[in-house]
Amino acid sequence: MPLSAKQTSKYLLVGSTKAYSGKSSIVLGMAQQFQLRGLDIAYGKPLGTCVSASQADGIDEDVRFLGKTLNLPPNRLGQTLLFLEPETLEKRLQGFDRTDYKPLLAESLQNLGGELIILEAGATLESGRLFELSVPQMAQQIDASVLLVDRFHSLTEVGELVGVKQRLGDRLLGVVLTDIPPESMSATETLARPFLEERGIPVFGMMPRSQLLRSVSVGELASRLNAEVLCRRDRLDLMVESLKIGAMNVNSALKYFSEGQNMAVVTGGDRTEIQLAALETSTQCLILTGHVPPSPLIITRAEEVEVPVLSVDLDTLTTVEAIEDALGHVRLQEPIKVEYMRKLMSQHFQIEGAIAALGLETAVTTP
Template sequence: MGVTQQTQKVIVASTEPYSGKSAVLLGLVQRLKQQNLSVAYSKPIGTVWHDEQGGSFARIEDDLRFFVESLNLTEAEVRSPVLFLDPETLAKRLSGEDDINYPQKLKEDLQDIESDIMFVEAPNSLWEGSIFNLSAGKIADTLDAKILLVIPFHDKLLVDSLLTIQQFLGDRLMGVVINKIPPDMIGTAEQQVKPFLEKRGIDVFGMLPADRILRSVNVRELVSRLNADVLCRGDRLDLMVESLTIGAMNVNSALKYFRQRQNMAVVTGGDRTDLQLAALETSTQCLILTGHVAPQEIILNRAEDLEIPILSVDYDTLTTVEIIDQAFDHVRLQEPIKVEVAQELFQKHFDYDRFMQHLS
């Protein structure tokens, strides 16, 4: 393929938020660039952004900037969203003030792309964006493109969803990547789910196992979500937390439990000095204290020596745990270590040659 031929377009879609589209895109684009193919990227609907005040007021889509920086894409190889999914834009559409033909706008936005392959990242689910006529299926129809679907493995009944999606998308469905497969379900996925789907004409390009690093969240994210005060080692907020532990038992039981975990955040009361010391002597990435009780000096000094951040929160233990659990369920692929792990997983578990045959 060369720039004189028509750019091939692939819509990367998912069934729900945080399914792993970014991980699949990272692996695909890296592999294609290794094959000296030129790649472009577009995200028609901006869902995560921040505003910058420069020479002119600009809104930057975070995923777009992440891909530009991670994959060394040039300005000519990326396209900014045609709209941002903010409350004002949604209100205008609902009230009838906004009658813009967004599919046509997208088509015009991408018509001058001169790359071998163009990846278009669809919204968070197959239905999101329908109000603007920019759902995954509508984007595929507009651009005459195939859809690569990323779906997380919750249980074997994902086949129900995929068979329904196949009926809905028809020939637009290029194939699927099954992501986040729990270790104890790998055999079932490979021996039962994949053959079942392929017998029914649904090509499975990849089966990616769940990974603890990809599900991890850094301490800085926890500080932000918990609105926490950092009592010490604010220079170590990039530490990655892989699990959550509640310190509420006696110290002997806690020590045994703590030693079974890796890279954990420990939530405990500010008055539980015994549990705090036990946590600091195990694989703890941060200590989160509840109850409005300041830790003793011995705890702060030990944490300083071990370079472990201590956070203080205003929430009770139950609320704190709920917020942290939500952080694990909504992690984003931004840290360099996650990019590296995602690309390694892709190389091992994605059938690149089969994907390219479908493109051809």
């Protein structure tokens, strides 16, 4: 049953067709635009994916971060009903958890204030289906409009979006296309956009691919790899956009590294000449494997060029896999990403169209 009549807030449920489409980034940039226009907003994530250090408070880590960035008071932050972890799924499948989460969702939102309550859904449209918390189920339960974030790599995505429209009907407010490759931008604008809009699917934003948004800080890599920081701990805020493996001969190394940009270079601790070559190019950190301490020459040079050197107990393959998993899959936490997203949304997101589609009135017409 939908929320009671006393609820006057509008609900916007932000979902996606696939994981890592950039929902949190879009939510943050969009919320900032709403706030600039005088709208009182709240934010929540009923289906948690990022367990906080203090899970007992019932708030997903992304909610905590966005709440702090947006300066939202506690009564504008929604409770996380459950965290989507293996243990949670096992209890549900084994029949130990028979909770009906649909009324719990409605109840958890009753005390939230704000003209617009933005809720972030799970990784895909069907994430949370076992708990009655998929996008279609939540939208029905709280009478929410749905904004779909889609990582749009090619025109093949169009058919999937049309299918979502058929499933959600008038609840689909529109879509935001993200991570569009440069070579696909023209076709997306001239072919995909008009095709979708002719079928009642407004395109509120087209976000170009950004290496910065897909990057990861050296500090995050150090944490994921459980690495020892050998020098320049003060530069762990450097952002890594690509990965190179220093396994070639010295003569090829400099040319190989010069082709990269803002790299993490993984190589053996005994490959001094390879390490020196990497430090002369666009390297953001050296990651040394093999349990071999680097030459003092390397530490001295790394100090000079302000490049952190990390030492890991992992083998090269495991290290590379961990870094590749992090690139493009990390949460929006670094201030430089927040600022970049703010600018990206101000340039590429049609905030006035979204406000009109939601039926909201703003105190400020232009920021």
